[in-house]
Amino acid sequence: MNNRISLSRYLVEQQRSKGHIPAELRLLLEVVARACKSISHAVNKGALGGVLGSADRENVQGEVQKKLDIIANEVLIEANEWGGHLAAMASEEMDSIYLVPNRYPQGEYLLLFDPLDGSSNIDVNVSIGTIFSVLRKPEASASVTEQDFLQSGRHQVAAGYCIYGPQTTLVLTVGDGVAMFTLDREQGSFVLTQENITIPADTKEFAINMSNMRHWAEPVRRYIDECLQGKEGPRGKDFNMRWIASMVADVHRILTRGGVFMYPWDKREPHKAGKLRLMYEASPMGWIVEQAGGAAINGQERILDITPQHLHQRVSVMLGSKNEVERLRQFHASI
Ligand code: AHG
Ligand code: MN
Ligand code: MN
Numbered sequence: 001m002n003n004r005i006s007l008s009r010y011l012v013e014q015q016r017s018k019g020h021i022p023a024e025l026r027l028l029l030e031v032v033a034r035a036c037k038s039i040s041h042a043v044n045k046g047a048l049g050g051v052l053g054s055a056d057r058e059n060v061q062g063e064v065q066k067k068l069d070i071i072a073n074e075v076l077i078e079a080n081e082w083g084g085h086l087a088a089m090a091s092e093e094m095d096s097i098y099l100v101p102n103r104y105p106q107g108e109y110l111l112l113f114d115p116l117d118g119s120s121n122i123d124v125n126v127s128i129g130t131i132f133s134v135l136r137k138p139e140a141s142a143s144v145t146e147q148d149f150l151q152s153g154r155h156q157v158a159a160g161y162c163i164y165g166p167q168t169t170l171v172l173t174v175g176d177g178v179a180m181f182t183l184d185r186e187q188g189s190f191v192l193t194q195e196n197i198t199i200p201a202d203t204k205e206f207a208i209n210m211s212n213m214r215h216w217a218e219p220v221r222r223y224i225d226e227c228l229q230g231k232e233g234p235r236g237k238d239f240n241m242r243w244i245a246s247m248v249a250d251v252h253r254i255l256t257r258g259g260v261f262m263y264p265w266d267k268r269e270p271h272k273a274g275k276l277r278l279m280y281e282a283s284p285m286g287w288i289v290e291q292a293g294g295a296a297i298n299g300q301e302r303i304l305d306i307t308p309q310h311l312h313q314r315v316s317v318m319l320g321s322k323n324e325v326e327r328l329r330q331f332h333a334s335i
Helices: 007-017 023-049 066-082 210-215 219-228 247-257 278-291 322-333
Strands: 054-058 063-064 086-091 109-119 128-136 156-162 168-173 180-182 191-195 205-206 260-263 295-297 315-319
Touching: 007 023, 007 191, 023 066, 023 109, 023 128, 023 156, 023 168, 023 180, 054 066, 063 066, 066 086, 066 109, 066 128, 086 278, 109 278, 109 315, 128 191, 128 247, 128 278, 156 247, 156 278, 168 278, 180 260, 210 219, 219 322, 247 260, 247 278, 247 315, 260 322, 278 295, 278 315, 295 322, 315 322
Parallel strands: 086 109, 205 260
Antiparallel strands: 054 063, 109 128, 128 156, 156 168, 168 180, 180 191, 260 315, 295 315
16 A cells, blocks of 8 residues: 555645645644544543543533543643644633743744543543644734634634544645545554545534424524424425534534534523534634535624634534535524
């Protein structure tokens, strides 16, 4: 298998022939991929590595942290702080931004991540993942502040996720479509397994936590209600449902065979815009989905157009097959 293209080669070729990625960004992405490889090993060890269970601590959002949330966070920080490509990092698991220590050179990029997405699935051996987003540090900024991170998703220079499932797969965009790399454990490298991923514009599959139905807003209820009516309803076709409760895994399925994913605003806590976080969940996933020909909105607005007010801001999310997301947008516009 001499024609296998490793992640390193893919990135070098992107840099050389297409000018998409400067050398520093390439290094950054290789380091993130290496960190994901370590996280993948820890995930695979499971109970044998003592990584399961709760850490008996809460993060800034009041969620109980699992041991693996903390381990994954530390792996990403330790891997990325010394390389000279970053100025600062931000994570779901850290209250405030993490500045690259003075003893290391400062780079031009800002890295955001959800170190371990789908925490409720860790202990039950169901797919989980890591989500990341890369921004450029604003030029005028000497020492980085949280304000420097508050850029809309349109400003991302790279975004990706790694899914720890039956296979470990890294999915990446640098603004030139979406590529998928599978971890070859014997060789220890990510190998390109799919390029130019395209999400079909139509679908017969939706993903939403149905147990929240009674709390949803009218447009979301209407959309799901029509799907549930199947062949006899206005859609004229039967729909299937999937809900893995790991955004990475649900989005990965959508990239593979289409579908629509929703975690909408609901009435339980009306002041809360949604459950998912804008900067390190919705924006990177939204960009990946758009780069694959899909769409991502909060109901009314494109996710990538939302300028964050806070690092840990939450947002309502609807993404996936273009025509379905458009239908959801129209339902929201007509109330
Ligand atoms: P995290 O584990 O990083 O906190 O994210 C979990 C998120 C997301 O991955 C998933 O889609 C959703 O929470 C599941 O929520 P429910 O348990 O409410 O279904
Ligand atoms: Mn998450
Ligand atoms: Mn998480």
